[in-house]
Amino acid sequence: MLQAPIDCARAETPEDWLTRHGGEAPVLLYCPAALMARHDRFRRGFPGAVTYAVKANPDPAVIAALVQGGMTAFDVASPAEMALVRAISAEAVLHYHNPVRSRGEIAAGIAAGVASWSVDDAGELDKLVACGVAPGTEIAVRLKLPVAGAAYDFGAKFGADPALAQQLLTRAAKAGFKVSMTFHVGTQCTDPGAWVAYMQACARVARAAGVRLARLNVGGGFPSGRDGGAPALEPIFAAIAAGRDAFDTPSELACEPGRALVADAMAYAVRVKARRGAALYLGDGIYGGLSECPSIGVPRVDLVADDRRAAAAPRAFALWGPTCDSLDRLPGETALPGNVAEGDWLLFRSAGAYLVGVTTCFNGYGTYDRAEVERLWTDPSRSLG
Missing domain, CATH: 3.20.20.10 (Alanine racemase)
Incomplete structure (x- = not known):
């Protein structure tokens, strides 16, 4: 499902964008600089033609x-x-x-x-x-x-x-x-x-x-x-x-290469709809932008707290998608700060591969916003080139 970027100012990092714009819909955050850095890395390192x-x-x-x-x-x-x-x-x-x-x-x-x-x-x-x-x-x-x-x-x-x-x-x-x-x-x-x-x-x-x-x-x-x-x-x-x-x-x-070029150039932000003990109910799941998780596992997930509170000690959570299908659950359990709450954002890293073009609209979910960021990590020394 291809969607046009939303009409907003470009943000420095995913955290900056989520703080400024919020909203309910999941957000695919694209960093063109990260894509070009990975492309350059392949062109410099691979001993032949890169397609x-x-x-x-x-x-x-x-x-x-x-x-x-x-x-x-x-x-x-x-x-x-x-x-x-x-x-x-x-x-x-x-x-x-x-x-x-x-x-x-x-x-x-x-x-x-x-x-x-x-x-x-x-x-x-x-x-x-x-x-x-x-x-x-x-x-x-x-x-x-x-x-x-x-x-x-x-x-x-x-x-x-x-x-x-x-x-x-x-x-x-x-x-x-x-x-x-x-x-x-x-x-x-x-x-x-x-x-x-x-x-x-x-x-x-x-x-x-x-x-x-x-x-x-x-x-x-x-x-x-x-x-x-x-x-x-x-x-x-x-x-x-x-x-x-x-x-x-x-x-x-x-x-x-496909995944290795584009995956690390994007992150996917999904809002927590509800918390029930050690279970989190999210605004998207395996029928949407997280469709790869059952086959390849859950990538790194970071918490962006809605009120910027300090993170508590981690604990394991079950992550459920928003549809009425009980299969809509990410595999295993995911470690997150224990004080994660309704309204917080979960930021799924390495989200640029097999999200665009694969997402469905089952149960009326599956739409997401688009935005560009200058870098994907708050720490400027971190690079995924």
């Missing part, structure tokens, strides 16, 4: 900011995402790496000038040929492995095992396509070894197929700072750079 996975946050303001900051390529998963990017940048390079497409979607991708298509199945490769994807276009074979280290695994839905990947590479090369490989280590992966294991497997598959990869796209999965700290990206970048040694002739590298 953006639009699904993570399809807000046109985010896409436009990345384009202005030098982003030239985007991973799109549907014709709607192609149109979104094309409306902002006619020259952007499009990677259509959702590996299952209807024939109509393939036609839309051809019309939009998609430069790279992923495949993980022989039938899908045949479909691209039959629909007229031109020889010389990049076909990236998507590999899957039983590699641990992520919050959840994408291989359950997409990806070819090494034997099938080898067959697909051979067939794509014989059909005249420029062959590459791609993979996704899984969401919020913190283990650099996961990328290395995939890269080594890609090298073995390409060698067995007798092809030289035009490019190796190491996908997404890079972590965001959901615990409130800056994620350890540099060890992953270094491992990927070293992983190229597995190839007889190193290929160009590309990555497609």
